[in-house]
Amino acid sequence: MQTQNHGNRWTSAVIPALLIHVSIGTVYCWSVFKQLIADQLGAAPTTVEWGFSLAIFFLGMSAAFLGPMVERDIKRSAIISLVCFVVGFAGTGVSIAVGWLPGVFIFYGVIMGIGLGVGYLTPVKNLMLWFADNKGLATGIAVAGFGLAKAIASPVMEWLINTTGLVNMFYILSVVYAIAMFLGYLTIKRPQGYVYKEENRISRKVLIKKPVFWAIWLAFYINITCGLALISQEKDILHDVLKGLPKYASLDSHAFAIAAAGFIGTVLAVDALFNAAGRMGFSTLSDHTKRRETSYVVIFVMSIAVCLLQVFTHSIQLGLMIPILIMLFLVNAGYGGGFSTLPVLLEQHFGMKSVSTVHGLALSAWAIAGLSGNQLASFVVTHATDTAHRYAALMPILAVLYAVALVSILLVMRKTPARAAVAE
Missing domain, CATH: 1.20.1250.20 (MFS general substrate transporter like domains)
Incomplete structure (x- = not known):
């Protein structure tokens, strides 16, 4: 109606x-x-x-x-x-x-x-x-x-x-x-x-049999998992890189702790702004594109690019702060944008009548990613062969996972939107 x-x-x-x-x-x-x-x-x-x-x-x-x-x-x-x-x-x-x-x-x-x-x-x-x-x-x-x-x-x-x-x-x-x-x-x-009204609403039993739902679920899950894997290590990454910079390496332990806390606190505050901007920006972008999936394509391409930037420039090994900050800020923006764009993407494929039901079921990906994201990062960092630059081992793995998410969302784009048939 x-x-x-x-x-x-x-x-x-x-x-x-x-x-x-x-x-x-x-x-x-x-x-x-x-x-x-x-x-x-x-x-x-x-x-x-x-x-x-x-x-x-x-x-x-x-x-x-x-x-x-x-x-x-x-x-x-x-x-x-x-x-x-x-x-x-x-x-x-x-x-x-x-x-x-x-x-x-x-x-x-x-x-x-x-x-x-x-x-x-x-x-x-x-x-x-x-x-x-x-x-x-x-x-x-x-x-x-x-x-x-x-x-x-x-x-x-x-x-x-x-x-x-x-x-x-x-x-x-x-x-x-x-x-x-x-x-x-x-x-x-x-x-x-x-x-x-109850009629014409999709049931969860029907929903879980639809491949398009699981393709969206997978893309959403990977975005959260990768985001949490990086965000959970963010403080340690910044801390290790700072220790290698001449400006900070010359400080005694107490002075370094104070300076590092101030710098990392500032970075985390900027992170929050990028996260919020991503939530607003990518969902708004989806209003002005033919397909809602476009926002996710941009998120995944951007995330792959900044992870590969670390792989090819060896930013973490060399202590290059600017590429690292670019990566952290943009991954945070994409992480937030994935959340805000999800409801309208689901509405595009399943209609307004059942959007809370479908959105709720899709958020089960968040539940599982909340358990797996941190653990993935901890496992990779713990088992890295180059212990001096252990966080660098995360980058190629995240790039591959984001590529899988990109393929998944591109497959979703092949599906004709269904919202016209179930408008409310």
């Missing part, structure tokens, strides 16, 4: 989307406090790391299974997201306070992860309905909010930890997120004239 967009789409769609996504996007602030959790609970950092891995896994799996519920009732999904996310975040603080490590896995990983998955899906279709002529731009706005959450919340978290303590930081921000997400729940609504 064609909806009539009477009302204010900014207060009914954009602002609620940002309130929800900027709140739940703080899952990416994990690095701010993971070492502190390990220290306070007397656990190994590698063990504590499972809290984040579980959160991403349950994000993807809850989205995969609860997509139909989001289709039926956006208000219900918004409140479920609020409750699960806030209880999970506050429960993490309680678990730390009582010294219960499994509680971190249960609350941050499982309960908060479910809130993440439902909350991630909730605003997406709504924005596409309100911005029927600029669906890519609309989803880019919301998903950019998710990407920018780390840049916004990280300094706030660090300030709260320094002034009130780690546990109180969780309690205070739980209240802040509860208020923000509740405002999102109150204001989010479908366009006037939208009526949910």
Whole structure:
């Protein structure tokens, strides 16, 4: 059914989307406090790391299974997201306070992860309905909010930890997120004239039998896996390269640590901007091209090029900072762009009626990539033959994986879009 967009789409769609996504996007602030959790609970950092891995896994799996519920009732999904996310975040603080490590896995990983998955899906279709002529731009706005959450919340978290303590930081921000997400729940609504109808919606049983879905899933999975593999090693790559630069090599260990922290912090902040710009830019690009897949083609070609740049210039071995920064910034942009372009690409092939269901199932790739991306990088770096430049071993492997993703998305482009037949 064609909806009539009477009302204010900014207060009914954009602002609620940002309130929800900027709140739940703080899952990416994990690095701010993971070492502190390990220290306070007397656990190994590698063990504590499972809290984040579980959160991403349950994000993807809850989205995969609860997509139909989001289709039926956006208000219900918004409140479920609020409750699960806030209880999970506050429960993490309680678990730390009582010294219960499994509680971190249960609350941050499982309960908060479910809130993440439902909350991630909730605003997406709504924005596409309100911005029927600029669906890519609309989803880019919301998903950019998710990407920018780390840049916004990280300094706030660090300030709260320094002034009130780690546990109180969780309690205070739980209240802040509860208020923000509740405002999102109150204001989010479908366009006037939208009526949910069950007929003509694709079921998950039918969907998983479609090769085009799995080709998109594979391309999305590889983009996340490669992005996480590189991003997870980013600090160490920069740290090693800095040690080889004359400006930094002459410093004593304390001075080097301070200078390196400042430089790496700046790079990570710029990374966040490129990530958000990629989320906005590539999804908007998809609005102005004949096929939504074009954005993914650009992402994969760009990612292959910057990885090969490292292979052929030996940037990491020689300590050439500019090519390395170009690679990190552009891979981050492509990583973010893959998320924001996915909903409109799925809508192109499966229609608006089932976009939350299809999008949710596709996000299972995120769940699996959240477990495999870091592990891939760790395995390659650990087993690199050239231990002095172990991170360079990642580059040809990432280039090959991006090439596989490119082939997959080019095969998708051979499939005729189906949205005209299932418009809503």
